Amino acid sequence: xxxxxxxxxxxRGPGSSCIVSLFLGRFWFWEDLWVRDGKILDxxxxxxxxxxxxxxxxxxxxxxxxxxxxxxxxxxGYGVDFSQPTEDVAAGVSLVAKKVxxxxxxxxxxxxxxxxxxxxxxxxxxxxVHDGGPDGAGVLGFHLEGxxxxxxxxxxxxxxxxxxxxxxxxEDLTEVYGGLDGVAMVTLxxxxxxxxxVVRMLCQKGIAVSLGHSVANLSQxxxxxxxGASFITHLFNAMLPFHHRDPGIVGLLTSDRIPAGRxxxxxxxxxxxxxxxxxxxxxxxxxxxxxxLVTDAIAAMGLHPGRHPLGQQVIEIQGLHAxxxxxxxxxxxIATMDMCVRHLKQASGCSVEEALEAASLHPAQxxxxxxxxxxxxxxxxxxxxxxxxxxxxxxxxxxxxxxxxRDA
Amino acid sequence: xxxxxxxxxxxxxEWAAKYIRNRIVExxxxxxxxxxxxxxxxxxxxxCYQKLIEFHRSGDLSFKYVKTFNMDEYVGLPRAHPxxxxxxxxxxxxxxIDIDPANxxxxxxxxxxxxxxxxxxEQKIAAAGGIELFVGGIxxxxxxxxxxxxxxxxxxxxxxxxxKDTIVANARFFGNDLSKVPTMALTxxxxxxxxxKEVMILITGAHKAFALYKAIEEGVNHMWTVSAFQQxxxxxxxxxxxxxxxxxxxTVKYFKGLMHVHxxxxxxxxxxxxx
Numbered sequence: 001x002x003x004x005x006x007x008x009x010x011x012r013g014p015g016s017s018c019i020v021s022l023f024l025g026r027f028w029f030w031e032d033l034w035v036r037d038g039k040i041l042d043x044x045x046x047x048x049x050x051x052x053x054x055x056x057x058x059x060x061x062x063x064x065x066x067x068x069x070x071x072x073x074x075x076x077g078y079g080v081d082f083s084q085p086t087e088d089v090a091a092g093v094s095l096v097a098k099k100v101x102x103x104x105x106x107x108x109x110x111x112x113x114x115x116x117x118x119x120x121x122x123x124x125x126x127x128x129v130h131d132g133g134p135d136g137a138g139v140l141g142f143h144l145e146g147x148x149x150x151x152x153x154x155x156x157x158x159x160x161x162x163x164x165x166x167x168x169x170x171e172d173l174t175e176v177y178g179g180l181d182g183v184a185m186v187t188l189x190x191x192x193x194x195x196x197x198v199v200r201m202l203c204q205k206g207i208a209v210s211l212g213h214s215v216a217n218l219s220q221x222x223x224x225x226x227x228g229a230s231f232i233t234h235l236f237n238a239m240l241p242f243h244h245r246d247p248g249i250v251g252l253l254t255s256d257r258i259p260a261g262r263x264x265x266x267x268x269x270x271x272x273x274x275x276x277x278x279x280x281x282x283x284x285x286x287x288x289x290x291x292x293l294v295t296d297a298i299a300a301m302g303l304h305p306g307r308h309p310l311g312q313q314v315i316e317i318q319g320l321h322a323x324x325x326x327x328x329x330x331x332x333x334i335a336t337m338d339m340c341v342r343h344l345k346q347a348s349g350c351s352v353e354e355a356l357e358a359a360s361l362h363p364a365q366x367x368x369x370x371x372x373x374x375x376x377x378x379x380x381x382x383x384x385x386x387x388x389x390x391x392x393x394x395x396x397x398x399x400x401x402x403x404x405x406r407d408a
Numbered sequence: 409x410x411x412x413x414x415x416x417x418x419x420x421x422e423w424a425a426k427y428i429r430n431r432i433v434e435x436x437x438x439x440x441x442x443x444x445x446x447x448x449x450x451x452x453x454x455x456c457y458q459k460l461i462e463f464h465r466s467g468d469l470s471f472k473y474v475k476t477f478n479m480d481e482y483v484g485l486p487r488a489h490p491x492x493x494x495x496x497x498x499x500x501x502x503x504x505i506d507i508d509p510a511n512x513x514x515x516x517x518x519x520x521x522x523x524x525x526x527x528x529x530e531q532k533i534a535a536a537g538g539i540e541l542f543v544g545g546i547x548x549x550x551x552x553x554x555x556x557x558x559x560x561x562x563x564x565x566x567x568x569x570x571x572k573d574t575i576v577a578n579a580r581f582f583g584n585d586l587s588k589v590p591t592m593a594l595t596x597x598x599x600x601x602x603x604x605k606e607v608m609i610l611i612t613g614a615h616k617a618f619a620l621y622k623a624i625e626e627g628v629n630h631m632w633t634v635s636a637f638q639q640x641x642x643x644x645x646x647x648x649x650x651x652x653x654x655x656x657x658x659t660v661k662y663f664k665g666l667m668h669v670h671x672x673x674x675x676x677x678x679x680x681x682x683x
Binding site for chain 2: 044
């Protein structure tokens with residue numbers, strides 16, 4: 001099945017109608033999308049088994065229907081910084097969760113940058129994995145970016161909180177993070193001693209392991225993948241540059257030492273600023289199936305142009321750039337997910353489906369949740385985003401319920 | 409017999425669809441009095457279904473008070489298989505119209521007891537008051553539904569083993585792998601279709617020309633089961649030019665000469681909007 005324009009989109013009760021679906025076979029077609037009890041329904045079964053038909057029809061007005069976007073790296077937004085230990089972290093996460101519906105994001109991983117153990121111990125227990133709804137996008141679990149990263153590639157992470165593995169056992173993790181409940185992904189540098197056992201342990205617990213903020217060579221990166229690592233955090237940024245005799249982590253895109261049946265995914269901040277479009281194209285052409293769009297958005301995302309005090313700094317927003325005030329130092333990304341989808345399409349010349357898949361199917365596959373999310377197969381959660389031909393978000397649905405609509 | 413000859417496939421599909429539309433609209437079906445329609449599958453009726461969907465979308469035709477009975481279904485093919493006749497009918501017709509699912513009948517090729525399924529189907533047709541209009545196609549071997557050569561002309565709904573010709577003809581839908589084509593099917597009998605008030609057979613394409621010749625210019629013969637309809641009081645054959653290639657020039661000229669009469673059946677085309 002593929003999707004393109006659609007007629008009607010029915011929701012609630014047996015049946016909904018629209019043209020849809022991108023991912024069932026990767027073609028386009030005019031189709032109807034049927035939803036019941038928050039899940040995508042097989043209307044043929046409904047018709048023949050239950051002799052049921054639609055209760056309600058919703059006209060999608062010619063929009064493209066895609067699975068809701070999934071952002072696996074977002075540090076905050078709208079003035080909220082997830083890594084700031086506050087009394088009510090959940091409130092901050094909820095605020096961002098609500099606002100990102102406007103960008104077509106229906107699930108996300110709140111991301112914490114390198115922090116002292118006290119912060120993890122305070123923040124992690126306050127937010128549980130939960131489904132989205134009218135109040136905001138669903139939380140898939142935290143993405144812990146650090147502190148087990150390389151001092152040489154710390155980027156904006158505070159050096160004093162970087163850590164190494166003492167033994168490679170669970171204690172290293174629990175000492176820093178506290179518990180690992182509610183954690184969906186950990187970014188670490190695989191060249192750190194004892195990282196291999198940590199990678200294996202995390203993977204066994206169902207936590208995705210991502211390589212980033214690292215000076216690993218290709219061989220070290222490949223070893224980590226052998227042990228279960230499956231993601232690269234913001235490809236090109238905070239790692240050794242591609243070198244033709246040692247491609248480093250970037251070389252994973254075309255490595256021949258990836259275990260059969262597994263895919264290495266890679267995050268791209270496709271805001272046109274953090275990655276040169278030519279570099280984006282190289283990555284996309286080398287390994288299109290692995291491209292995962294991430295915003296890596298900071299607290300300044302969503303704020304109006306101008307100066308904003310954030311944490312210990314003052315940030316100045318000019319267009320899509322967020323600088324440390326008074327300098328030309330980028331302080332992070334403020335692009336929204338839908339902007340990234342549009343930029344990917346425009347810069348790479350990829351198809352609409354590919355651009356949409358990079359924001360939905362691929363992150364779902366990365367997190368191992370593609371039976372429920374990131375596609376429009378029968379039985380998947382009806383988290384949807386309706387976009388126009390220019391890939392601007394018109395309406396967002398979670399579990400078949402409309403949760404955001406652009407004012408006409 | 410009426411032999412309605414149109415220039416090409418599209419025109420033939422449109423004529424047939426208009427005829428069905430007019431019959432339904434004229435009948436004024438209601439909750440007390442349903443219009444019962446027998447339906448085929450395959451590439452021939454596809455254009456006709458498309459047209460009927462168009463008529464429904466434009467608001468001129470409703471299937472709310474129509475009961476349908478399909479002719480046949482493969483045995484042992486999962487219902488959700490893309491080549492099952494359930495899938496065909498869902499994708500090409502039912503999902504686009506307003507028919508009540510309870511009124512869309514198709515034989516269940518996965519029933520526990522196939523014979524019981526067949527008798528039950530005959531009973532459902534009888535309970536619905538019989539078929540008002542049975543639309544069918546013709547196989548290259550002259551079969552109606554899956555009533556292969558040699559089928560009794562008074563047969564009822566039953567299990568049939570498919571002829572080699574039919575299996576070969578269907579292989580294209582199963583990746584050209586003969587081993588994947590179902591070998592048995594449930595089908596309405598020739599007698600079942602003969603019981604309906606009116607029969608309309610769609611025949612298009614040069615590959616059906618010989619079968620059409622055998623069906624209408626030769627005698628009634630159980631080797632060409634469509635020929636049975638020579639003995640039905642109300643049969644219409646709708647075909648395109650190519651399907652007439654094996655007929656005598658005289659036959660074709662005769663019926664083409666009657667087109668002005670035939671066209672009165674579809675012109676004016678009726679609409680529920682006018683009721």
